[in-house]
Every structure is written in C-alpha cells, then in structure tokens.
Amino acid sequence: MTAVDETPTTESPMPPPTRSSPSSSIVLAYAPILVAAALLALVPLRYGDTGSTMTVATEGMAFAAYAIAFNIIFGSTGQLFLCVGALAGTGGFASAILADRAGLPMLGAMVVASLCSAFLGGILSWVSVRRALDTIFIGIVTLAFSLSFQNLILGQREWTGGETGIFVEAGKDTILHDRNPSYYVFLGLVVVYLTIFRALQRSRTGWAFRALRDDQLAAELSGVDVARYRVLAGTVGSAMLGFAGALFAHSGRGFIGPSTFSFGDVDVRVLVMLVFGGLGSLLGPVIGAVSLTVLDEVLIDYAQLRPIFYGSVIIVFFLGFRRGVVPAVTDLFRRRRRR
Amino acid sequence: MIAAILDGIVLGLQYGLLGVGLTLIYGLAGVLNLAHGQIAVLGAVVVSVQMGNGMAAVPAILIGLAASSAALLVVDLTIMRAVYRQSGETRILLGLLLMLGVAFIIDGILVWKYPIERLGLRIGGDPIAILGVKMSRGSLLASGITIAAGLVLVVFFMFTKFGLAVRSVIQDEQGARLVGVNPARVRTFVFGLSGVLAGLVAVTRSMTGPIGADNTISLTILALIVAVVGGLRSVPGAFVAGVLLGIVDRLSSFYIGTYITTIILLVCAALTIVIRPTGILGGSSG
Numbered sequence: 001m002t003a004v005d006e007t008p009t010t011e012s013p014m015p016p017p018t019r020s021s022p023s024s025s026i027v028l029a030y031a032p033i034l035v036a037a038a039l040l041a042l043v044p045l046r047y048g049d050t051g052s053t054m055t056v057a058t059e060g061m062a063f064a065a066y067a068i069a070f071n072i073i074f075g076s077t078g079q080l081f082l083c084v085g086a087l088a089g090t091g092g093f094a095s096a097i098l099a100d101r102a103g104l105p106m107l108g109a110m111v112v113a114s115l116c117s118a119f120l121g122g123i124l125s126w127v128s129v130r131r132a133l134d135t136i137f138i139g140i141v142t143l144a145f146s147l148s149f150q151n152l153i154l155g156q157r158e159w160t161g162g163e164t165g166i167f168v169e170a171g172k173d174t175i176l177h178d179r180n181p182s183y184y185v186f187l188g189l190v191v192v193y194l195t196i197f198r199a200l201q202r203s204r205t206g207w208a209f210r211a212l213r214d215d216q217l218a219a220e221l222s223g224v225d226v227a228r229y230r231v232l233a234g235t236v237g238s239a240m241l242g243f244a245g246a247l248f249a250h251s252g253r254g255f256i257g258p259s260t261f262s263f264g265d266v267d268v269r270v271l272v273m274l275v276f277g278g279l280g281s282l283l284g285p286v287i288g289a290v291s292l293t294v295l296d297e298v299l300i301d302y303a304q305l306r307p308i309f310y311g312s313v314i315i316v317f318f319l320g321f322r323r324g325v326v327p328a329v330t331d332l333f334r335r336r337r338r339r
Numbered sequence: 340m341i342a343a344i345l346d347g348i349v350l351g352l353q354y355g356l357l358g359v360g361l362t363l364i365y366g367l368a369g370v371l372n373l374a375h376g377q378i379a380v381l382g383a384v385v386v387s388v389q390m391g392n393g394m395a396a397v398p399a400i401l402i403g404l405a406a407s408s409a410a411l412l413v414v415d416l417t418i419m420r421a422v423y424r425q426s427g428e429t430r431i432l433l434g435l436l437l438m439l440g441v442a443f444i445i446d447g448i449l450v451w452k453y454p455i456e457r458l459g460l461r462i463g464g465d466p467i468a469i470l471g472v473k474m475s476r477g478s479l480l481a482s483g484i485t486i487a488a489g490l491v492l493v494v495f496f497m498f499t500k501f502g503l504a505v506r507s508v509i510q511d512e513q514g515a516r517l518v519g520v521n522p523a524r525v526r527t528f529v530f531g532l533s534g535v536l537a538g539l540v541a542v543t544r545s546m547t548g549p550i551g552a553d554n555t556i557s558l559t560i561l562a563l564i565v566a567v568v569g570g571l572r573s574v575p576g577a578f579v580a581g582v583l584l585g586i587v588d589r590l591s592s593f594y595i596g597t598y599i600t601t602i603i604l605l606v607c608a609a610l611t612i613v614i615r616p617t618g619i620l621g622g623s624s625g
Contacts, residue, residue: 080432131616133612133613134431135432136371136431136432136435137612139435140563140567140608140612141612141613143563144606144609147560148601148602148605151598151601152598152602155599155602264556271439304447305447305451306447307443307444307447308444308447308448309447310440310443311439311440311441311443311444311445311446312440313440314436314437314440314443315418315440315444318433318436318437319418319437
C-alpha cells in the first residue's frame with residue numbers, strides 16, 4: 001500500500017479494489033492513458049498533410065479536455081454544471097485580454113485566467129452545497145450563469161468584440177499556431193488531464209467522491225466532508241476547463257468569438273460526448289470526443305441534421321444505458337470501468 | 340414610463356402563460372420540459388404552413404395548437420414512461436436530459452425543414468389609447484386571449500372535478516392514488532394541456548412580432564426563468580412571476596439596455612433558487 005501517497009485506508013466507506021501487487025496496479029491504472037495517447041499520437045502521421053483534418057482533430061482534443069474536466073465535476077460528484085462553455089470561455093477571454101491588453105506573458109495570463117475559472121466554478125459549487133441544491137437546481141443556476149456569460153460577451157464589445165469576436169495576438173509566434181505541433185500540445189493536455197483524473201480516483205479524494213455520489217447521507221455519517229469534496233471537484237474541474245479554454249484561445253485560428261464557448265456549441269457537445277463514451281469512466285470522455293469528432297467529419301454534408309443526431313444520442317443512450325447495463329442514471333456514476 | 344409598464348404587462352401575460360405550461364409539467368411529473376419553446380414554435384410553424392396553403396387563420400391556429408399538444412402527448416406516452424418508473428433525483432435528472440434531447444430533435448427538424456417559416460399574424464386597425472398610451476390592436480388581442488386562457492385555467496383548477504384531481508396529484512401523488520385518481524391519466528392530460536398553452540403563447544406572440552425557428556431557445560429559457568421565479572410548483576406563482584418579469588423586462592430594456600435585461604432576468608432566476616426556492620408566492624401550490 002505504498003505505491004501512491006494517499007492510498008485508500010480502511011476508514012474509506014468503499015472496499016478497496018482487488019489488486020495483485022502495488023507495483024503492477026499502478027501500471028495497470030495508468031496503462032490505458034498510455035495506450036490512448038499512443039494511438040492518438042498516430043493521427044498526424046496519417047492526416048498530417050491535410051490541414052483541415054488536423055484543425056478538426058486539434059479541436060477534438062480540446063473537447064476531450066473539456067469532457068474530462070466535466071467528468072470530474074458531473075461524473076464524479078454529480079454536480080450538473082451546465083456552464084462548461086462559460087467556464088472555458090472565462091479562461092479563454094480572460095487569458096486573451098490579460099495577454100493582449102495587460103501585457104502579461106502568455107503562460108502567466110493562462111494561469112491567472114484558469115484561476116478566474118476555478119474561482120467562479122468554486123463559488124457555484126460552494127453556493128449549491130451551502131444551499132443544499134438538488135441536481136436540477138444546480139443545473140438551472142449554472143445554466144443561468146452560462147447564458148449571462150454569453151450575453152456579457154455579446155454586450156461588452158470593447159473587450160470581447162461582441163458578435164464579431166476578437167483576434168488573439170498572444171501565441172501567434174509559438175508552436176500553438178503550427179498545425180501538427182499544436183495537435184500534440186492538446187494531446188499532451190489530454191494526457192495530463194487523464195492523469196489528474198486517475199490520480200484523483202486513486203487518492204483518498206476519489207474514495208470520497210465515490211462515497212458521496214453513491215449515498216451522500218452515508219458518506220456524511222461516515223465522516224466524509226461532503227461539502228469540501230464537492231467544492232474541490234467544482235474548483236479543480238473549473239480550473240481545468242479554464243486552462244483548456246485559454247490554450248484554445250491562444251492556438252490555431254487565433255480567434256475567439258461568442259460561439260467559441262457558447263452553451264449550444266460546447267456544453268451540448270460535451271454532454272453528448274460524455275454520455276456516448278461513458279459517464280464517470282476514465283477514457284469515456286476521450287472515446288466520446290474522438291467518436292463525435294469523426295462522426296461530425298463523416299456527416300459533414302449533413303451538418304443540418306447534427307442537432308437531431310445529438311438529441312437522439314442523448315435520448316437513446318440515457319434510455320439504453322438505464323435499461324441495459326445499469327438500472328438507473330445515477331447508477332451510471334457508480335460504474336467504474338478499470339481498463 | 341407608463342408605456343413601458345403597459346408594454347411589460349402585455350409581454351408579462353405571455354411570459355406568465357409560458358411559465359404556467361412549464362410549471363404544470365414539472366409540478367405534476369417532475370419533468371423539467373426544456374423543449375417548451377420548441378413545442379411552442381412547432382405550433383406556430385404549423386399554423387404558418389397551413390395559412391400558407393390558404394387556410395383561414397382560426398382553423399389553422401386550432402391545428403397548430405393540436406400539433407403542439409400532440410408533440411408533448413407523444414413524448415409523454417413514449418420516452419417519459421421510462422422516467423416515471425424512476426424516483427427522486429434519478430427521475431428528475433433523467434427527465435431533464437431526455438427533454439433536452441427532445442428539444443434538440445425538434446430544433447433540428449424546424450431548422451432543417453422550415454428555416455425561414457415565420458408566423459406573423461397581423462391584426463389590422465388603428466391603435467387604441469389606454470391610459471393615454473396607444474396600444475396596437477395586436478397587443479391587446481394577444482393580452483385578451485392570454486387573460487381568457489388564464490381565466491379558463493382558474494375555473495378549471497378551482498371548480499371542475501378533473502382540475503381538482505390534477506391539483507391533488509401535484510400535491511401528493513400517493514394520496515391522490517388512494518382516493519381513486521389515476522396519476523398516469525392526469526399526467527397525459529397535463530402534457531397535452533401544456534402543449535396547447537405553449538402553442539397559444541407562440542400564436543399570441545406572433546400578433547406582436549414574427550415567430551420562427553430561431554425563437555425556440557429564447558422561449559424555453561424565458562419559460563424556465565418565469566417558472567423558477569414562480570417557484571416551479573406554483574401555477575399562480577408562475578403567472579404572477581410572468582407579469583412581474585414582463586414589466587421588469589420592458590423597464591430595463593427601456594432604461595438600461597437589451598443585453599443587460601437578459602442578464603437581469605437570469606439573475607432573478609438564479610437568486611430565486613438560492614434565496615427563496617419556493618418562489619415569489621412562497622409555498623402555495625396548485
């Protein structure tokens with residue numbers, strides 16, 4: 001039990017997983033990340049010459065990063081944050097403004113911007129914990145935040161360019177604007193996020209997450225500080241969203257507008273990806289992001305039908321999973337695939 | 340000032356009806372209908388298509404309302420069955436996500452098939468002065484219809500047996516079952532009723548401005564805001580909240596600006612949840 005710093009102890013309300021030996025378990029735990037990374041690293045070898053495909057692939061990786069972060073908030077602690085785009089957008093716009101207007105170095109701007117997102121997400125989480133809000137009410141409050149953010153972006157023309165958006169200067173002369181290297185940067189981000197997710201899962205925090213998700217009352221009674229862990233998940237996940245959004249703002253097209261981070265364009269896609277790939281699982285967000293990105297490319301001629309497709313995926317998967325693999329949606333959270 | 344308030348009341352009555360439709364389904368079935376605006380616009384588009392084919396306004400409107408109602412009935416009788424078998428948080432979460440899916444499908448169909456179809460019912464005649472403010476006949480007719488619909492609802496819920504049965508299910512589903520009310524039938528009825536109300540809002544709104552596929556999301560969000568401020572389970576609360584928010588909307592658009600107005604409405608909803616989740620009229624229900 002010395003493989004990881006915070007190995008689960010006997011006070012955990014969940015039984016420890018069966019593992020052959022500490023050293024092999026840590027390999028097994030992180031192996032899926034390596035496999036996924038190795039497979040995804042091959043993409044530029046095949047498509048490296050097609051600029052448009054690599055742009056789409058890079059965006060796919062950015063969405064995978066969003067989905068992993070959302071998986072920490074929603075998949076791990078059941079907080080329905082319908083403001084993934086807004087939190088990423090806070091990071092994106094804050095970083096762009098800090099770097100271009102306030103003259104901060106790009107990396108510094110990105111860190112400060114992520115802290116802004118973390119703060120906002122933490123507040124949302126804290127308020128919902130303090131007021132003991134049900135899932136649905138967290139959803140409505142965060143949706144209200146999401147839409148307010150969208151309106152602020154449209155309204156504050158001087159800072160955000162309103163409907164037209166702004167060109168981001170910082171990052172133009174870095175590898176973030178080179179096609180294939182920027183793909184690898186985002187792939188690296190996904191690997192880091194997956195590692196954070198797995199490390200959280202394996203730490204004492206992960207045990208607390210599962211305990212409070214399975215039965216909040218039981219977790220509270222057995223000494224898990226439910227409020228603390230919820231806020232922790234909200235803050236960490238939001239920081240990750242903010243950082244991914246900031247990186248996205250400085251990369252690729254060098255342009256961000258209101259639709260870059262809107263509810264309809266980000267939140268819905270992320271939700272569909274997560275549902276598609278498997279809520280609460282390690283690789284679910286990545287599988288979902290890759291599948292959806294590929295599907296979008298295949299169905300590019302039928303782009304009008306995309307909303308119908310998304311809607312159907314949400315309905316079919318929530319109905320199907322509920323009946324098939326597990327009896328209820330919340331039980332989806334309980335599922336923990338060890339791959 | 341008076342003009343803005345009167346305008347606000349006209350708008351607010353429609354907001355109220357929008358919120359009532361959402362509140363009924365949430366109060367009764369625990370399903371947050373995130374497709375409310377889509378259902379409404381669906382009705383308006385059907386009316387517009389029928390009138391484009393040369394049908395007179397009144398029968399076209401009736402067909403439109405029937406279409407909105409039918410859409411929600413189908414939802415209730417098919418995918419929502421799975422939701423009703425659940426309980427607690429699971430049920431609410433599943434209902435919300437499935438309705439989100441339905442919203443996207445309807446949105447997709449509308450944008451795909453009828454991207455430019457707009458319903459704009461022009462009510463002719465000179466404006467009529469009320470309290471010294473000239474109001475268009477369209478606004479007045481829209482308000483008249485909305486008030487009439489509200490009165491029908493009041494009579495229905497206060498004085499008819501079936502209306503009382505609906506209220507009993509909202510208050511206590513188990514208890515209602517014990518006294519012989521069939522919650523499933525009541526639920527199906529309320530889905531249909533909510534569809535009619537949604538369609539009615541779209542039709543009356545089209546008397547003051549055109550309604551089409553790009554209005555779906557904003558209508559859903561308005562319905563959500565109004566229902567939340569009304570307390571999500573209180574039909575009178577939703578109506579009162581609608582009128583108040585309509586006035587707030589007009590005053591704020593008039594004195595502050597449009598984009599801030601949306602934020603103000605959203606903040607109203609968020610603050611209601613955080614500070615006073617039972618809504619504007621407190622804990623009253625039905």
